[in-house]
Amino acid sequence: MTKYLEALQKAQFQYDAAFHLLTVTFPLVKDPKLLIGILSNILTSVENSLDAILSYERQLQLVPHYLDNFQSKFNVFRYKSVKRNKIDPALIQSIETVQGLLQLHKQSQIEFRKDDRLMICDNDFHLRQVTVPDIRRHLDASKSLLDIAGKIVNRKE
Numbered sequence: 001m002t003k004y005l006e007a008l009q010k011a012q013f014q015y016d017a018a019f020h021l022l023t024v025t026f027p028l029v030k031d032p033k034l035l036i037g038i039l040s041n042i043l044t045s046v047e048n049s050l051d052a053i054l055s056y057e058r059q060l061q062l063v064p065h066y067l068d069n070f071q072s073k074f075n076v077f078r079y080k081s082v083k084r085n086k087i088d089p090a091l092i093q094s095i096e097t098v099q100g101l102l103q104l105h106k107q108s109q110i111e112f113r114k115d116d117r118l119m120i121c122d123n124d125f126h127l128r129q130v131t132v133p134d135i136r137r138h139l140d141a142s143k144s145l146l147d148i149a150g151k152i153v154n155r156k157e
Contacts, residue, residue: 004055004153011048011146017041018139026132032118035130036105042135042142043070043098049142049149050077056153057081070099085152087145094141104128 018041026034050073057063062084066076078092101120105111110121118130 002055002059004052004059007048007052007055008146008149008153011045011052011149014041014045014048015139015142015146018045018142022132022135022139030116032113032116032130035118035132035135036102038135039098039102039105039130039138042138043102045142046095046098046145047073049145050074052149053077053081053085053152074099085148087148091141091145094138095145098138101128101130 018038021034021038021041026038047070054063054066054073054076063076063080066072074095081087082092104120104122108120108122112119116132120128120130122128
């Protein structure tokens with residue numbers, strides 16, 4: 001099996017895990033700290049989707065070599081693949097937001113629950129909230145990227 005098909009399967013698996021956590025586990029447990037795990041699964045799904053697209057386009061020599069980290073993949077995707085594949089800029093914004101929230105969570109020293117939201121405080125004590133509707137919107141964006149990746153990879157097969 002080729003690298004891009006494996007990446008696409010991994011992306012689908014991570015998406016399914018995030019979807020299950022959001023729709024089944026979170027309503028039962030009602031713990032907002034679970035939202036960070038869902039965001040992590042979403043970002044992993046996005047990274048694997050990007051890897052599938054870029055591996056396929058790299059095989060066709062449409063994109064240059066890139067490093068094996070998220071930022072490098074994301075930059076190559078943003079500047080080389082988005083226009084060619086007519087991808088919505090809102091999708092790019094959603095990916096940046098998810099990555100920013102996870103980075104903020106890693107760097108933050110204070111986080112707390114408030115109702116069904118998770119509040120994350122940065123070093124300057126500015127609050128960012130993570131809510132279920134926001135997560136659902138990012139999950140939908142992840143699904144649309146997964147669908148786009150499937151269409152791109154399966155063009156010739």
